[in-house]
Amino acid sequence: MNLFLMAVLLFSPRECYPGKLARTPPPPEFDTVHKYDALKYSLELYLDIDGEQIEKGITIVKLLPMESMDSLYLNFADLTVDSVLFGDVPLQYTLRDTGDQRKLWIYFPSPIDDTVEVKIVYHGSPSTGLFFGSITYVMNIPPPSWKPTGARHWFPCYDEPYDKALSEIILHLPQGMRAVANGSLVSCDTSGQEWTFDWMENYPIATYLISFAAADYAVIHDTLDYQGYTMPILNYVPHSDSALAAEDWSNLPEILSFFSDLFGTYPFIGEKYGMAKLPHMGWAMENQTNTFWAITTPGNHHYEATVAHEASHQWWGDMISPAHWKDVWLNEGFATYCEALYMDHWSGGVPYENYIVELMYYYLSHENDPMGYPIPIYDPPDLWNATTYEKGACVLHMLRMIIGDSTFFGLLRTYADSFRYGNAETADFTSLAESISGSDLDWFFDEWLYHPGHPFYRVYWFKEGVAPCTLSIQIEQAQSHNYGVPTYKMPIEFLAKSGDQEFLFTLWDSLDYQEFTVEVPFSPDSLKMDPHHKVLCQYIVTSVKEDPFSVYWRPRTVRNAGNELIVELPLSSHRDALLKVFSTSGSLLWTGKFTGKERIRFRPSEKLPSGMYLYEILLGGKAFTGKFIYLK
Known part of the structure; x- marks a missing residue:
């Protein structure tokens, strides 16, 4: 483990690190009403902290029509619209629907077909998304509903993950409150009663990741030095927690370097990475360049796996965002799998296989949560659960076991390069997996992504002869097929043992019931199924001995x-x-x-x-x- 010397320093304008420009591609045609590409959201917010309101909000939306149009809508819940301007020209607008579904419809005097900027001025108290207090912060997937619609409650935007844009947030705050947001700090003014911070995100960002936090923060400075790049790591922490957080987050340079080696250079290397400490609420949120940490910081690396999980989201979720929320496992399954990779690498961690077993056991114990029955990974009725996290990670583990290490990590690197700063659907990943591996993997992805549940194997084995010995093996898939749980096709390893002698072999099981015969060079005393935990499953292995009262065909x-x-x-x-x-x-x-x-x-x-x-x-x-x- 590398050791990094950190210091808690006061914030200064020298912490301005302009990022390089990254142009977002036009979004794919994922809907039929949205006929423009959002290019940039420029926000300026005057916050009344004690009054828990946006005293004045200004959002300028820069957009490019994909066809000639004379109207458009933005998602905008809760707040009062004061005006909508096109340059200096007031535009007509209406508000339709209510709650999360409320839309701000804007009407142009004549059709537009080129890049335009629309300015919306508004005020009010958001019901969710933006939370006020001594630590004021944004959480765009807010409890208790955990719906990914928080952004539309505090600024007007096209609030879908597949239309990414650049962003800027200018914050006007009471004296003593320091603000951190996505990207780089381009200017700040702490000279008067009102402090102002201007943060610019020059990489494409999904709206659910646009965020800021403000408090009487200390700033912990660290640095990532990676292959000629030098990038600041800026962690914002209440003064009372700064020493503990400095220890808990001291491995961030190592974590970012480790994932950079695997997946390509940290995606936002021209800007920063950092963590912002919030009140303890039991969650963390991977905002782009700017993870929010609503968990304790005990100062002993107890949450090291979670720190790694959130950092890996900078690749899986932030750099590549899901095309739809039905693809959320591309975020959470990948980041959970990255926990296993990093914990195997970290000197204070656990071996890869041990961590995978923990993920498997957790999923099997929570498979029916929260619906009361198993659900598929793709398009789940609930987004944040053991299916999208732990089972999603196990699917990547099983894929790695099937296609091999070299092909698997080549796939992840190619996936990262192919969809960098854009969006991906599940079908994009599965198609690429087949292309890179040169294998037909429809059978694998169909059963593991598009169907719920897991296999439950009952295995009966009987031996005849000594050396060589013939094993007769029967495999029954005993899982219920309710809720669409399939019969699985999987390669299953078996380990026959007798004293120090071992014989490893693989059987491809694909039916509710199959019989196999295997020649073993010795007479085994035991037969272990899936000894290296390559399959997410439950199983019972029964040895049936040849005697009158305990026989192979003895009735159950x-x-x-x-x-x-x-x-x-x-x-x-x-x-x-x-x-x-x-x-x-x-x-x-x-x-x-x-x-x-x-x-x-x-x-x-x-x-x-x-x-x-x-x-x-x-x-x-x-x-x-x-x-x-x-x-x-």
């Missing part, structure tokens, strides 16, 4: 259930089988045939007295016997 259950004897085979079988029932004196009372079914029922006649009876199952050329007690 024999029970009296409402005046009928039910015998179930261990698995569905294509073999014909016979069930015979005898009295204790050996008299044959009944014969029934399985004919490949899983269950057969023996219904005793009313004349049959209560007592003990014997049964015999003839299966695969072998006879298995047992006894049961019948009670009327």
Whole structure:
């Protein structure tokens, strides 16, 4: 672990680091009403902190029509519009709908077909998105609803992730409050009763990531030196927390360098990265260049994985934003997977496989949260859950196991380069995965992204011979298919062991029930499934020994259930089988045939007295016997 010397310094105008210009491409046609490309949002806000309101807000929207148009709308909830101007010309406007769905419709006197700027002046108290207090901050995915619609509550914008733009935020604040926002500080004035800060984001940014925080902050300075680049890391922390935060966030240069090595240079290298400490609320938010930390800072790196998670979002979520919220796993699944990568790298972390196992166990324990049933990764009815985070990470892990390390990390690097500063859909990633790997992966993505749940394997194995030994293995997928849970096709590793001898082999399972035969160079004492945790699954492995009372084809259950004897085979079988029932004196009372079914029922006649009876199952050329007690 590298050690970095940090100091808590006062904020000064020398912290202005202008970023290089990055032009956002026109957005794809994801809707039919939105006929323009937002190029830049320039905000100027006069904040009344005690009154918890925007005393005066000015937003200038620079946009490029994609076709001639004489009207447009912006999402704008809550606040009062004072005027809308085109240059110095007032424009007509109307407000339609209410709440999150409220839109500001703007009408031009004649059609426009070239770049224009529209100025909206407004005031009021946002109901959400912007929160006032001694620490005033923006959270555009606000609790308790956690809907990604907070931005429209404090400035007018086209509030969809697929229309990215540049941004500028000028903040007028009471004396003593320092502000941090996206991008670079281009100017500040702390000479009077009102302090002013001007932050410029010169890389394309989605509206849900546009943010600022203001408080009586100390500023912790650090630096990323990476392949000839020198970039400031600026962490804004209340003075009382500054020493603890300095320790907890001291590995940020190492984290950013690690991910830069894997995915390409930190995307906003011309500006900054930093963290801003908020009151403890149990969440963190990966605002572009400017993560907000509403978690404690204990000073012992307890949340190191979360620090890495948020930093990785600068690639996955900020540099490449989701085309739609149905693609949110491209943010959260990727960032959760990055936790495992970094924790394996960090000297104070845990091995990669151990961390993956923790993610698997967490998902399996929370699969039905919060809906009460399993949901798919793609287009989930709830966005923030173990499916989009932990299961999404496990899908990347399984993909890596299938296509190999070199191809997998090449895929991530190519994905980063192909959609840099733009948007991606799930189909973009899956198509690229097939192209890079040269493999048909539809089967994999279909079952893991577009269907819910996970496989639950019941495995029965039986050995014959010594050296070589023949293993007969039956795999049953026992998961319920409710809610669209599929039958999975997956390569499954098995490890046969006897003392120090080991034999690793892979079986491709793709049906509800399959039988396999494997030659092993020794007689194994044990068979372990998925020894390296390559598959997100649950399983039970049963060794069936060849003796009269614990045999390979021994029935799973024999029970009296409402005046009928039910015998179930261990698995569905294509073999014909016979069930015979005898009295204790050996008299044959009944014969029934399985004919490949899983269950057969023996219904005793009313004349049959209560007592003990014997049964015999003839299966695969072998006879298995047992006894049961019948009670009327």
